[in-house]
Amino acid sequence: MAEQKGEISLIDPSQLLRPEPVFNDKPIEAFRDYTVDDSDPVRERVRKTYYDMHTNVTVELVKQKREKWLKFNTFKSTIKDALIKLNELVDESDPDTDLPNIVHAFQTAERIRVDHPDDDWFHLTGLIHDLGKVMAFYGEPQWCVVGDTFPVGCKWAKSIVYGPESFKDNPDTYNPKYNIEYGMYEPHCGLDNLLISWSHDEYMYQFLKHNKSKIPEKGLYMIRYHSLYPWHAGGDYRHLTNEKDEQILQWVLEFNKYDLYTKSTKVPDIEALWPYYEKLIDKYIPGVCEW
Numbered sequence: 001m002a003e004q005k006g007e008i009s010l011i012d013p014s015q016l017l018r019p020e021p022v023f024n025d026k027p028i029e030a031f032r033d034y035t036v037d038d039s040d041p042v043r044e045r046v047r048k049t050y051y052d053m054h055t056n057v058t059v060e061l062v063k064q065k066r067e068k069w070l071k072f073n074t075f076k077s078t079i080k081d082a083l084i085k086l087n088e089l090v091d092e093s094d095p096d097t098d099l100p101n102i103v104h105a106f107q108t109a110e111r112i113r114v115d116h117p118d119d120d121w122f123h124l125t126g127l128i129h130d131l132g133k134v135m136a137f138y139g140e141p142q143w144c145v146v147g148d149t150f151p152v153g154c155k156w157a158k159s160i161v162y163g164p165e166s167f168k169d170n171p172d173t174y175n176p177k178y179n180i181e182y183g184m185y186e187p188h189c190g191l192d193n194l195l196i197s198w199s200h201d202e203y204m205y206q207f208l209k210h211n212k213s214k215i216p217e218k219g220l221y222m223i224r225y226h227s228l229y230p231w232h233a234g235g236d237y238r239h240l241t242n243e244k245d246e247q248i249l250q251w252v253l254e255f256n257k258y259d260l261y262t263k264s265t266k267v268p269d270i271e272a273l274w275p276y277y278e279k280l281i282d283k284y285i286p287g288v289c290e291w
Contacts, residue, residue, distance in 0.1 A: 047162065049092045053143035054166040057197045059153045059178060065144065065198035072210050072290040074138050079281045079289065080274075082134050089133055092142045099267065101130055106268045109277065112258045124280040125219040126258055129226055132200030132207065134291065148229045149201055151194045151237060154183025159234025181239065190242040191225065201227045213285040221248045222255035232256065 086102040109126035116122045136145045150160050155178075156167050164173075172178045185194060196202055205224035208215060225248065230236045232252045 045092050049143050050147060050162045051166045052141070053147055053197070054160075054162065055169045056143065057152060058170060058172045059184075059195060061144075062152050062195050062198045065140075066202075069135065069198075069203055070206055070210075072207065075291050076288050077291060078287065079128060079131070079285055080278060082131055082289075082291070083128070085134050085137055086131070089136060091130075091133070091146045101133060102270065103267050105130060106270050106273055107266075108258050110268055110273070115258075120280055121215050121219050121284060124277065124284055125215060125222055125255070127277055127280075128204065128285075129223050129255070129259065130200055130204075132202075132204035135200065135203060144198055145200055147199065147227065149197045149199050149225075149227045150230050151183075151185075151196055151240070153178050153195050154185055154240070155179055155181050157230040157234060157236035159230045159236050161229070185240055187239060188242045189240060191228075191231070191240075191245050191248065194237075194240060196228065199227060201225065207289070207291065208285065211285060211289045215284050218251040222251050225252050226255055226259055228252075 083102060083105060086105060087100045089101045090099070091101055091104075105127050108129065109123050112119075112126040113123045133145050136142055148161050150157060152172065156163050156173070158164070160166075167173045177184060201224055205220055208220055208223070213220075225232065231241070232249055233256075
C-alpha cells in the first residue's frame with residue numbers, strides 16, 4: 001500500500017519502535033517562569049535550589065569538583081543502567097516538569113528524531129544530555145548538579161536566574177579579582193577557557209571525552225553548554241567569547257529548542273523505545289564506562 005502524506009511507512013523497521021511523537025502541551029511563553037511565589041511549593045523549591053547554588057558555587061568549589069569528578073573513579077556502569085537511575089531523579093531546579101528525568105530524556109530524544117530522522121547521533125545526544133545528573137546519587141547536592149550554568153571568576157551576568165540578589169552571600173561577589181567584568185579572564189578568550197559553574201553539563205562532556213565516545217563534536221558541545229542560558233539565551237559574556245563560539249552557539253540553539261520545549265505531561269513508551277536507543281548506545285558509546 002502506498003504511503004500517504006503524514007503517515008509512517010510500515011516497511012521501515014526503525015519506525016516500528018517509535019510510538020506517537022510527544023510534543024509539549026503548553027505555550028512557549030509559559031516555559032522557564034521563575035516568578036517567586038512562597039505559596040507554590042514547586043516555585044519555592046526552584047528558588048531555594050538556585051539560591052543555594054549561587055551562594056556556594058565559587059571558583060574554589062568548581063576547582064574542587066573538577067578534581068574530584070574528572071578522575072572518573074566513582075563507579076562503573078553502562079549508559080543504559082545510568083539512564084535508568086534517572087527514573088529516580090526529579091530536577092529540583094526545573095519549574096517546567098515534576099516528572100522523573102528519564103522521561104525528559106526520551107521526550108527530548110524523540111522530538112529530535114522526528115525532525116532529524118537521519119542524524120542518529122543527535123537522537124542519542126538528546127537522550128543522554130542530562131545523564132551527568134547521576135552525580136546526585138553519589139553525594140552531590142542537586143544545587144551542584146542541576147540548573148542553569150554560568151562562568152565563575154568574573155562579574156555575575158544580569159541575566160542569571162534570580163541574580164544578582166541570589167549571589168549576595170557568595171564570597172566571590174566581594175573578591176576584587178573576580179567581581180569585575182573580565183575577572184580572571186582575557187578578552188575573547190573563548191568558552192573553552194572559562195571556568196563554568198560545576199554541573200551535569202561539564203561532567204557529561206568530559207565523561208564522553210574520557211570514555212572515547214564517537215558522538216560528533218557538535219553533539220559534545222550541545223551537551224557541554226546546553227545549560228549556559230546567560231550566554232545562549234541571555235546574550236551575556238560576548239566580551240569573553242570568540243569566533244569558534246559563534247559556531248557552537250548555533251549548535252546549542254538548535255539543541256535547546258528540543259531540550260526545553262518538549263517538556264510535557266505526555267510520557268513516551270520508554271520500554272518500546274529501548275531497543276532503538278540501545279543500538280545507538282552500542283554504536284557511539286558501548287560497554288561499561290568509567291564514571
